[in-house]
Amino acid sequence: MTIDLTKTGIDPFDLIYKQMLNQLQGNILKPHGRDYSSHIILRFTAEARATKEWIQNFARAQLSSALQQVEEAKSFRETQQPGQMFVSIFLSASGYEHLGFDPGKFDEENDTFRLGMKKRRRVNTFFPNKDPRVEQWEEVYRGSIHALIMLADDSAEAVRAATESIAASVSTVAQILAIERGYVLRNSEKEPIEHFGYVDGLSNPRFLKGDLELEERQTWDPSAPLGQVLAPDPFNTAPDAFGSYFVFRKLEQNVHGFNLGIRELSARLRVDEALAGAMVVGRFRDGTPLTLEPQAGLGAVNDFNYRNDKDALKCPFHAHIRKANQRGETPLTSEESERSRRIARRGVVYGERAPGLTDEPEGGVGLLFMCYQADIGHQFEFLQRVWFDNPRFPEILSETGDCPLIGQDGDEPQRWRTKWGDEGGDEDAERLRINFGDWIRLKGGEYFFAPSVGFLQNIVADLP
Numbered sequence: 525m526t527i528d529l530t531k532t533g534i535d536p537f538d539l540i541y542k543q544m545l546n547q548l549q550g551n552i553l554k555p556h557g558r559d560y561s562s563h564i565i566l567r568f569t570a571e572a573r574a575t576k577e578w579i580q581n582f583a584r585a586q587l588s589s590a591l592q593q594v595e596e597a598k599s600f601r602e603t604q605q606p607g608q609m610f611v612s613i614f615l616s617a618s619g620y621e622h623l624g625f626d627p628g629k630f631d632e633e634n635d636t637f638r639l640g641m642k643k644r645r646r647v648n649t650f651f652p653n654k655d656p657r658v659e660q661w662e663e664v665y666r667g668s669i670h671a672l673i674m675l676a677d678d679s680a681e682a683v684r685a686a687t688e689s690i691a692a693s694v695s696t697v698a699q700i701l702a703i704e705r706g707y708v709l710r711n712s713e714k715e716p717i718e719h720f721g722y723v724d725g726l727s728n729p730r731f732l733k734g735d736l737e738l739e740e741r742q743t744w745d746p747s748a749p750l751g752q753v754l755a756p757d758p759f760n761t762a763p764d765a766f767g768s769y770f771v772f773r774k775l776e777q778n779v780h781g782f783n784l785g786i787r788e789l790s791a792r793l794r795v796d797e798a799l800a801g802a803m804v805v806g807r808f809r810d811g812t813p814l815t816l817e818p819q820a821g822l823g824a825v826n827d828f829n830y831r832n833d834k835d836a837l838k839c840p841f842h843a844h845i846r847k848a849n850q851r852g853e854t855p856l857t858s859e860e861s862e863r864s865r866r867i868a869r870r871g872v873v874y875g876e877r878a879p880g881l882t883d884e885p886e887g888g889v890g891l892l893f894m895c896y897q898a899d900i901g902h903q904f905e906f907l908q909r910v911w912f913d914n915p916r917f918p919e920i921l922s923e924t925g926d927c928p929l930i931g932q933d934g935d936e937p938q939r940w941r942t943k944w945g946d947e948g949g950d951e952d953a954e955r956l957r958i959n960f961g962d963w964i965r966l967k968g969g970e971y972f973f974a975p976s977v978g979f980l981q982n983i984v985a986d987l988p
């Protein structure tokens with residue numbers, strides 16, 4: 525049976541998908557949902573055979589498949605029985621090479637994965653890559669990165685203990701470059717937030733029937749075809765063996781700087797701080813979309829688009845979520861092409877905060893940004909280079925400015941309004957050019973592939 529990658533809203537308990545989900549790692553089609561995680565970043569040191577033996581034994585004992593994930597989620601709903609420790613393994617192109625597999629076999633359109641994040645930094649096309657220079661990254665990320673192991677569980681203690689034991693075992697074949705610890709930070713309503721205090725993880729492509737049914741979909745359809753995130757595993761000839769390209773970026777957030785910046789912005793625009801912040805993010809802290817309301821209150825709504833705000837009188841064109849997803853309004857582009865750029869975001873925060881988030885750290889905290897996709901060049905990189913870092917998107921002639929949240933072009937002012945909506949007459953006169961941003965910095969990362977389960981569990985074909 526061959527899987528149709530154009531299918532949306534699949535039922536994971538349908539027998540057609542069983543083999544495919546059994547071969548696929550978890551977290552790709554649906555978030556693993558655990559509160560604590562660790563990310564062990566590795567450079568292989570042992571020769572290929574010994575390293576492959578370690579991977580095979582570990583994958584056979586611990587790897588979580590997508591099938592296991594949906595079965596555990598079902599039994600949790602029915603019996604409240606939590607699932608096992610969630611475990612994923614990712615390899616970079618240089619990791620494959622070290623193990624003796626030719627990365628040239630990956631048929632990504634523009635070789636993004638094969639070159640890796642550091643070499644792609646030098647890409648200087650019409651939309652240049654504006655990532656900071658590698659010398660400015662944390663030292664551990666500057667050299668070759670071969671693999672990443674992700675562990676996740678609802679018990680912080682269980683993650684800590686498993687990380688220690690895996691680190692001890694893997695150190696026989698690899699150098700541990702870094703262990704990044706992630707967790708779900710929550711606001712007083714217990715909703716997941718990022719360090720600036722905004723509810724996060726609201727809008728994501730949905731692949732499974734049950735997840736789609738949970739969302740209102742009158743004006744925005746969150747469904748996405750399997751082919752948005754699945755790519756054939758070139759080293760597994762079994763039918764229905766898929767993997768997914770995976771981007772990992774450590775993004776440091778300067779909370780103090782951001783808060784000061786918002787205060788200044790609100791003073792210059794003569795709007796309150798909540799509205800100034802929403803003009804940066806495109807949502808208020810509680811998730812209310814700025815295009816729908818001039819104040820918080822609606823909360824985590826995701827059923828909206830920008831059809832009634834084509835001139836950006838409510839939500840600025842530059843706002844993070846508007847740049848990230850125009851919801852059908854990208855100029856000169858079909859809706860289908862726009863939707864093909866979507867990524868499955870799975871980021872978690874890192875770095876401790878004071879209770880009630882009363883502290884304002886300038887560093888040491890941020891987002892372990894992670895996303896899955898079928899093609900890194902077409903999806904993640906396109907978003908970052910052509911939408912976020914490009915001051916001429918989406919207004920080609922009048923210059924929107926870069927994304928004030930994660931744009932990497934420090935000199936590009938955005939165009940801000942001093943009013944919400946169309947009251948007040950002459951709109952252009954109200955647009956001020958102010959340069960907001962630079963509160964988030966890339967500290968390192970890599971492009972990976974999440975190989976099929978079968979490949980990892982049989983990476984040394986002749987082991988028992």
Ligand code: HEM
Pocket residue numbers: 718719720722723724725726727728775777805807844845846848849867869890891893904907908929930964
């Ligand atoms: C520290 C860095 C970042 C922070 C604090 C941040 C914050 C947020 C917040 C608060 C939302 C709104 C909640 C939601 O819709 O889930 C959001 C949405 C989103 N972000 Fe980010 N983000 C960061 C980095 C990135 C990066 C690097 C990308 C991709 C290159 C990205 C892509 C998106 C997308 C696609 C959405 C959903 C937009 C939509 O469908 O409406 N974000 N982000």
